[in-house]
Each structure stands twice: as structure tokens, then as C-alpha cells.
Amino acid sequence: MTTMPLAAEEHELRVAHHEESHVAHHEEEHDRAGINRMGLWLFMASESMLFFAMAAARLYLNGFNGPDKGEVNIGLGLVLTVILLASSWLGYQATGAIERGNRRRAMTALLLASLLGIVFIGGVAVEWRTAEFSQNSPFGTAFFSMTGLHVFHLVTGLIGLLLAANLLRRGQFGPGDHWGITAVVRYWTFVDVMWLAIVFPMLYLL
Amino acid sequence: MTIAAAGTPPATRRPSAIRGFFPILRGLLFAVIGGLIGAGIAIAIRSAMGVDPFDRTPSANGTIPSTEQIVTVAFIVAALGWLLGVGFWESTVRGWLGYQIKGVPTDWRRYLTVSEDHKVIGIQYLATFIVVLLIAGLGAMTMRAQLSQPGNTLLSPDTYNRIMSFHGIAMVSVAVASVMGSFGNYFVPIMIGARDMAFPRLNSLSFWLVPIVIVSLFLSQLLGGWDSGWTAYPPLSVKNASGQIMFNLAIIVFGLSSILGGINFIVTIVKMRAPGMSWGRVPIFVWSVFSAAILATFFTQFFAASLTMVLLDRIAGTGFFVGQGGAPLLYEHTFWFYSHPAVYIFVLPGFGMALEVLAHLSRKPLFAYRWAVAAFIGIVGLSGIVWAHHMFVSGMPNALLGPFLVTTELISIPTGLIFLSALGTIWMGRLWLTTPMLFALGFVFNFVIGGVTGIFLADVPTDVSLHDTYFVVAHFHYTIIGGEIFALFAAFYFWFPKMTGRMLSERLGKINFWIMFIFFNLTFLPMFWAGLHGMNRRIATYQNDLANVNLFISISAWILGSSFLVFVINVLWSLLSKRAARAEANPWKARTLEWLVSSPPPVENFPSTPIVVGSPYGYGTGGRPHAVFGLAGASDEEVTA
Numbered sequence: 090m091t092t093m094p095l096a097a098e099e100h101e102l103r104v105a106h107h108e109e110s111h112v113a114h115h116e117e118e119h120d121r122a123g124i125n126r127m128g129l130w131l132f133m134a135s136e137s138m139l140f141f142a143m144a145a146a147r148l149y150l151n152g153f154n155g156p157d158k159g160e161v162n163i164g165l166g167l168v169l170t171v172i173l174l175a176s177s178w179l180g181y182q183a184t185g186a187i188e189r190g191n192r193r194r195a196m197t198a199l200l201l202a203s204l205l206g207i208v209f210i211g212g213v214a215v216e217w218r219t220a221e222f223s224q225n226s227p228f229g230t231a232f233f234s235m236t237g238l239h240v241f242h243l244v245t246g247l248i249g250l251l252l253a254a255n256l257l258r259r260g261q262f263g264p265g266d267h268w269g270i271t272a273v274v275r276y277w278t279f280v281d282v283m284w285l286a287i288v289f290p291m292l293y294l295l
Numbered sequence: 296m297t298i299a300a301a302g303t304p305p306a307t308r309r310p311s312a313i314r315g316f317f318p319i320l321r322g323l324l325f326a327v328i329g330g331l332i333g334a335g336i337a338i339a340i341r342s343a344m345g346v347d348p349f350d351r352t353p354s355a356n357g358t359i360p361s362t363e364q365i366v367t368v369a370f371i372v373a374a375l376g377w378l379l380g381v382g383f384w385e386s387t388v389r390g391w392l393g394y395q396i397k398g399v400p401t402d403w404r405r406y407l408t409v410s411e412d413h414k415v416i417g418i419q420y421l422a423t424f425i426v427v428l429l430i431a432g433l434g435a436m437t438m439r440a441q442l443s444q445p446g447n448t449l450l451s452p453d454t455y456n457r458i459m460s461f462h463g464i465a466m467v468s469v470a471v472a473s474v475m476g477s478f479g480n481y482f483v484p485i486m487i488g489a490r491d492m493a494f495p496r497l498n499s500l501s502f503w504l505v506p507i508v509i510v511s512l513f514l515s516q517l518l519g520g521w522d523s524g525w526t527a528y529p530p531l532s533v534k535n536a537s538g539q540i541m542f543n544l545a546i547i548v549f550g551l552s553s554i555l556g557g558i559n560f561i562v563t564i565v566k567m568r569a570p571g572m573s574w575g576r577v578p579i580f581v582w583s584v585f586s587a588a589i590l591a592t593f594f595t596q597f598f599a600a601s602l603t604m605v606l607l608d609r610i611a612g613t614g615f616f617v618g619q620g621g622a623p624l625l626y627e628h629t630f631w632f633y634s635h636p637a638v639y640i641f642v643l644p645g646f647g648m649a650l651e652v653l654a655h656l657s658r659k660p661l662f663a664y665r666w667a668v669a670a671f672i673g674i675v676g677l678s679g680i681v682w683a684h685h686m687f688v689s690g691m692p693n694a695l696l697g698p699f700l701v702t703t704e705l706i707s708i709p710t711g712l713i714f715l716s717a718l719g720t721i722w723m724g725r726l727w728l729t730t731p732m733l734f735a736l737g738f739v740f741n742f743v744i745g746g747v748t749g750i751f752l753a754d755v756p757t758d759v760s761l762h763d764t765y766f767v768v769a770h771f772h773y774t775i776i777g778g779e780i781f782a783l784f785a786a787f788y789f790w791f792p793k794m795t796g797r798m799l800s801e802r803l804g805k806i807n808f809w810i811m812f813i814f815f816n817l818t819f820l821p822m823f824w825a826g827l828h829g830m831n832r833r834i835a836t837y838q839n840d841l842a843n844v845n846l847f848i849s850i851s852a853w854i855l856g857s858s859f860l861v862f863v864i865n866v867l868w869s870l871l872s873k874r875a876a877r878a879e880a881n882p883w884k885a886r887t888l889e890w891l892v893s894s895p896p897p898v899e900n901f902p903s904t905p906i907v908v909g910s911p912y913g914y915g916t917g918g919r920p921h922a923v924f925g926l927a928g929a930s931d932e933e934v935t936a
């Protein structure tokens with residue numbers, strides 16, 4: 090885990106640094122990487138609110154009652170969870186590889202991560218087809234909307250991964266310059282975390 | 296930062312006027328094409344799933360009109376088409392695909408495309424929302440015509456409800472985006488000594504999402520409009536005309552725009568302050584935008600979620616709010632969980648703006664700066680735990696009444712602090728009663744009335760009778776028009792010279808202020824009385840004994856409306872007349888950074904990095920200036936303030 094230094098503290102440091110070196114060029118003194126990171130964190134924090142809202146709706150409609158026995162396929166749910174975790178892990182392999190300058194490995198990892206993402210979406214499609222509850226029962230409402238919301242985010246993440254892979258193919262990114270890959274992988278992980286922390290427990294475990 | 300169009304040689308011929316509109320026209324064309332493609336996709340999917348593409352589909356909630364599913368998909372693809380056409384293809388998507396991206400022109404045409412200069416975007420927001428304000432204002436004038444006598448048949452009840460709903464959401468969008476989007480974008484980077492916002496391209500995306508919202512709200516009228524107000528409560532919003540889905544889609548897009556804007560402001564303010572701009576030296580307007588940006592970033596999702604649930608009930612047959620297990624109260628909770636903080640998104644930048652003007656034009660340091668900042672933060676903290684004060688008569692559990700009464704009244708503490716700061720600032724000051732100052736003082740006066748009446752609405756016993764009456768209508772117009780819109784005008788009169796290099800007429804400005812101030816109060820003060828006497832909110836007619844007061848309100852409202860003409864004339868005259876005075880760099884002799892550069896500021900904002908060495912409000916203290924250019928520790932000759 091990287092922890093962001095307190096903004097104010099960091100700023101003081103920057104000021105001190107500045108006054109020492111009399112840097113005149115403004116552009117260079119902003120820390121672009123930090124700006125990008127903070128923007129992405131805020132975006133993910135904001136998106137997570139959407140998942141919290143849906144979780145709240147699910148609890149409101151259904152209380153702490155779970156699905157009736159056999160309504161959801163917990164075995165399939167667990168398999169899907171593992172697939173998603175593996176996919177995130179592969180994503181991080183891609184970041185690590187490009188950091189070390191290993192483009193081929195980064196490429197393979199990105200593509201495999203995307204592939205697992207597609208398998209996951211397929212799994213959800215199976216769940217949808219075989220679901221025995223109506224989509225307007227309280228549990229059905231929660232189930233279809235939460236998995237739908239999650240798949241929507243997965244699709245956006247998938248597009249991101251594939252765009253990054255394409256840029257990598259065209260020769261962009263290198264050890265010191267891989268924010269594009271880092272960002273999509275982090276977003277991809279975020280979508281996984283939402284599954285792990287909110288969607289899966291709310292639908293399969295409660 | 297504006298980049299000259301890459302790849303094309305510098306233009307030798309003057310571009311024709313039409314060329315400037317090319318991005319917008321292409322955006323519209325792509326939107327139409329996208330809409331057709333989207334409709335095609337939806338029809339194809341419906342056929343593939345074995346349902347008649349055009350028939351109503353049976354679903355768990357009865358039947359689903361095919362148009363709503365088709366319109367939803369068409370909307371999404373059309374929105375993407377618009378964005379690509381208006382310039383994001385060249386500026387962004389090409390880059391994602393690994394091709395060279397292109398900049399936008401640097402002449403006037405940049406106002407009509409995806410410029411990434413925060414000053415251009417600020418002006419784009421300002422122009423757009425002034426137009427929306429005027430259009431939604433016409434809606435209000437029409438409603439007051441209907442209400443000028445009981446039993447009037449000028450508008451049918453349905454038309455009335457549709458106009459009321461349009462007026463409501465259009466004005467809410469003005470309230471959300473006008474101060475932040477225009478003056479926030481233009482001045483926050485300058486006031487903190489930055490060259491631009493943290494994410495300039497994202498910033499232009501935030502703006503170019505807005506036309507989608509406005510156009511869709513108009514197009515929704517072709518689908519029957521929507522009559523559920525700006526709050527769009529189900530079950531009505533699940534069962535009314537199909538225009539409702541356009542409303543939902545449009546406002547989800549608007550939410551995205553405000554979330555992206557909020558993130559951009561937070562990162563800019565945290566990360567891009569000039570050397571020496573410690574948190575204790577940040578101008579109060581920047582603090583207020585920062586607070587509102589936090590609210591926008593974290594709460595707007597709940598509005599999006601609420602609207603999505605309604606949409607799913609309509610087009611996907613889920614049962615959030617209808618059917619055996621549906622729970623309409625759920626919507627009220629998630630909706631107000633956003634929409635109460637939203638009222639602070641409206642008004643906090645207004646507070647900041649008023650304090651800013653009061654300090655500069657009273658020639659005194661801002662009183663209790665630290666307390667005012669603490670108040671902004673306190674409001675951000677509290678605003679997430681008061682939402683159910685909108686639901687006292689909704690039938691929610693009685694156990695919730697007391698706690699929400701208490702949390703709501705707690706908010707008066709930080710609000711009061713901001714007031715004390717305002718009053719302490721003007722206390723014994725040498726007030727320079729120019730137009731912006733008048734508007735800022737008007738803000739203070741009006742907001743007292745808005746805030747005090749809020750307390751009656753927050754008290755459960757009184758709210759039980761006042762809820763859904765004109766008392767509420769008067770309350771929120773006092774806070775929003777009397778508060779935020781007055782602050783918007785203060786900001787406009789204060790910063791217009793900086794933005795355009797031209798002065799506005801003081802005389803017309805004062806006429807504008809006095810008509811607006813007097814007739815605003817004459818319009819909305821009687822509404823409290825009408826509400827106390829039982830006049831219902833959102834209704835096209837009323838009891839006969841309220842005829843006189845309503846006629847009075849309507850006449851005042853028309854005069855209030857006409858005061859905007861004075862404003863428009865003032866602006867046009869100043870922009871177009873050769874005799875209008877040019878603005879010098881610092882017509883108000885103010886200390887903050889934007890006044891240390893030319894009017895309008897240079898593209899890069901500053902000749903060199905400003906170094907902040909003192910308070911923005913050190914008037915009459917003989918202390919250090921706010922900022923100097925050049926090297927740290929500059930001697931007094933280099934001091935520009």
C-alpha cells in the first residue's frame with residue numbers, strides 16, 4: 090500500500106524546496122504523478138459511493154434476509170470471485186513487468202487479465218439466465234441491479250485494459266512512463282474490490 | 296493551456312464565422328447519427344431476444360413501452376456521438392488509440408470547442424448558465440401568469456406541472472453549476488497561483504456534458520415531458536409519461552459532469568497552490584469551492600443511483616419502487632442523501648463569494664477567517680446527516696424525527712459563524728458601495744430570512760403543517776435566489792472587468808440591484824404568508840381567498856423578471872459599445888492574485904510564478920502584500936500589490 094503524504098505537509102516541503110532553489114518554472118514544480126494519482130483515487134472513492142448506494146438499497150428492500158436456499162449458485166459465485174482475483178493479480182504483474190521494462194510480459198499479463206474479465210462476465214450471464222427469482226422481487230431487484238452495475242464497471246475497465254494493451258503494442262510506455270497501465274490496472278482492481286467487499290457479500294453471503 | 300492546432304500550418308486566411316461553429320454542428324450531426332445507431336442496436340437486441348421490437352413488452356411490472364428501452368440506448372450512443380463530434384475525438388480519443396492528438400484554435404473559435412483553458416471553460420459555463428437562467432426564468436413568469444388568479448385556465452394542470460418541473464430542474468442546474476463552473480473555473484486556479492486546473496481536458500469534458508443535459512430536457516417534451524418536479528419521486532416517476540426517462544438520463548449525465556468537476560477542483564486546490572500559498576492564506580472563495588467540491592464528489596452518486604433505480608424500474612422491470620416489494624421511501628432517502636448536501640453545493644460558493652467581496656470592498660481583513668474556514672468544513676461534515684428533514688411527513692419511522700431535527704439545527708452553528716464573519720467584516724469598515732458590494736450585502740440580508748425560516752421547517756411540529764406549502768417555496772427561494780443568485784451577481788459585477796477588460800455601467804448595475812432586491816423580497820416574502828394560509832406547493836390553482844396576495848406576487852415577479860433585462864443591457868452595452876470604459880488591472884484595488892495581472896489575464900495567467908508572502912485580506916494592516924512575482928524574498932520595489 091502506498092500512503093499519500095498529507096497534502097499540507099507535502100506542500101510545505103515543496104515550498105521549502107522552492108525557496109531554496111528559486112525554481113522559476115511553474116510547470117515543472119507540480120508533481121504530475123501525484124496529481125494523477127490523487128485524481129484517480131478520488132474518482133474511485135466517488136464511484137464506490139454508487140456501490141454503497143446500491144448496497145443500502147439492497148438492505149432497505151430486503152433487510153438482512155439473504156436469498157432463499159438454492160436461489161443463487163454460491164459455488165459459481167466463489168469460482169467467479171477467484172477468477173476476478175486472479176485477473177487483478179495479472180494486472181499487477183503487467184505493472185511490475187513494464188516497470189522492469191519487460192514489454193512482452195506486460196502484454197501477456199494485460200491480455201490474460203482481460204480474458205479473465207470476459208470469462209467473469211460470461212459467468213454472470215449464466216447466473217442471469219439460470220436465476221429462478223423474478224427480477225421485480227426484492228431480492229431479484231437487488232441481484233440484477235448490483236451485478237449489472239458491477240458488470241458495467243467491468244466493461245469500462247476492460248475497455249481500458251484493451252486500450253492500454255494497444256498503446257503498449259504501438260510502443261508507448263516504458264519503465265519510467267507507464268501511468269496509463271498503472272491507472273487502468275488500479276481501476277480494474279477497484280472494480281474487483283467492489284465485487285469482493287460489496288456485491289458478493291451482499292448477494293451471496295448475507 | 297492552449298495549444299496551437301498541431302499539424303496545420305498557422306492560419307493565413309481569416310477563418311469564416313461558420314468554421315467556428317463546425318465542432319458544434321459536427322457534434323449535433325454525430326449525436327443524430329449516434330441516436331439512430333443506438334435505436335438500431337436496441338431494436339436489434341429486442342428482436343434477438345424474441346420480443347416484438349416495437350410492441351409493449353410484458354414484464355414483471357406490467358408492460359414496458361418499447362420506446363423507453365430504445366430511447367435509453369439511443370440516448371447513450373447519441374451522447375457519445377456528441378462528445379466525439381464536438382472535439383473529443385481529436386483531443387482525447389485519438390490519444391487513447393495511440394495517434395497524435397490535436398489542439399484547438401487559439402482565436403475566438405476556442406469558445407466553441409473543447410478548449411482546455413480554464414478561463415475559456417469558465418466563460419463557456421457562464422454564458423451557458425446565464426441562458427439557462429433566463430429560459431427557466433421565462434418558465435417562472437409563465438407559472439406566475441397562471442397563478443395570478445385562482446381557477447385560471449391559461450395553462451392546463453398538466454402543462455403547469457410540466458413547466459414547473461422544467462423550471463425546477465433547470466434552476467437547480469443553474470444553482471449547482473453557475474458559480475462553481477464559471478467563476479470557480481475561471482478564478483480558483485488564478486487565486487491559488489496556478490496556470491490551470493489539474494485536469495484541463497477533464498474540465499472541458501465536464502462542460503461539454505452540459506449541453507447534453509439541456510437539450511435532453513427540451514427533447515423530453517416530445518415524449519410527453521415529465522410532471523414529477525425536480526425531485527422525481529416514485530411511484531409517479533415510474534408511471535408517468537416517457538419524458539421522465541429523458542429527465543433521468545439527462546440528470547445522470549449532469550451528475551457525472553459535477554462529479555468530474557468536483558474531483559478536478561479538489562486536486563487543483565490540494566496540489567497546485569503557488570509557493571507560500573499555505574492553507575491559511577487561501578482566499579475564502581477557494582475554500583468555499585473546495586468544500587462544495589467535496590460534497591459534489593461524494594454525494595452526487597446518490598442522485599445518480601436514485602435516478603438509475605427509477606430508470607431500471609421503467610425499462611428493466613425491476614421492483615425498487617413498484618410491485619409487491621417496492622419501497623418508494625427508499626427513493627426519498629437516497630435522493631435527499633444527495634439533495635440536502637446539494638443545497639450546500641449551491642450556497643457554499645455563494646457564501647465564499649459574498650465574504651470575498653465584503654472583505655475587499657470594506658477595505659478590512661476578513662473577520663474570523665479561521666472560523667469561517669472551520670464553518671465550511673463543519674457544514675461539509677454535517678450536511679451528510681440531516682437529509683431526512685425533508686421527510687418528516689413521509690411516514691418514515693417516528694424514531695428518526697428527533698435525531699434529524701437535532702442534526703439539522705446543529706447546522707445553524709456553522710452557518711451562524713459565516714454570518715458573524717460577514718458582519719464582523721463590514722463592522723466599522725469603510726464600505727465601498729459599488730454594485731458587487733450591494734449584491735453581497737443583499738445576500739446577507741436575504742440569507743438571514745432564508746436561514747431563519749429554515750428553522751421552522753426543521754422543527755417537526757411546525758413542519759408538519761408547513762411541509763409542501765408555499766412556505767417551503769419561499770424558504771428555498773430565499774436561500775437560493777436571495778443567497779446564491781445574489782452572490783452570482785456580486786461575482787459577476789466584481790469579476791466581469793477582469794474577465795473581459797471592460798467595466799460595466801455602475802448606474803445600470805445599481806438600478807439592476809435595487810429592482811432585483813426590492814422585487815425579490817416583494818415576490819417571496821408574501822409567499823410565506825400564503826403558505827401559512829394553506830396555499831399548497833406545486834399546484835396550478837388555489838383557494839379564492841388567496842387571490843389578492845397571489846396577484847401581488849405575480850406582479851412583483853414580473854417586475855423582478857424584467858430586472859434581468861437591465862442586466863442583459865448592461866452586459867451587452869459594455870461588450871459592444873465603443874464608449875464603454877476599459878478595465879484597468881485592478882479597478883477595485885483588491886489584493887488577491889487575480890488583480891495582480893492584466894484584465895483579462897494572459898493565457899499563462901502569470902508572467903512568472905507568484906510567490907505568496909502574506910494574507911489575501913491584509914487591508915489597512917500595513918503588512919506584507921499577498922503575493923509577489925519573481926524570486927522569493929523579493930525586495931519592496933518588486934512588490935506589485
Ligand code: HEM
Nearest residue numbers: 638641642684685746749750752753762763767771774775
Ligand atoms: C439554515 C439552514 C437551513 C435549514 C435549517 C433548512 C431547513 C429545511 C427544511 C427542514 C426543509 C424541508 C421543508 C419541507 O419540505 O417540509 C427545507 C427545504 C428546502 N431547503 Fe432548506 N434549510 C436551510 C438552508 C437551506 C439552504 C442554504 C438552501 C439552498 C441553498 C436550502 C434549500 C432548500 C430547498 C431547495 C428545499 C426544498 C426542497 C424540495 O422539497 O424541493 N435550504 N429546508
Ligand SMILES: [Cu+2]
Nearest residue numbers: 635682684685
Ligand atoms: Cu435539506
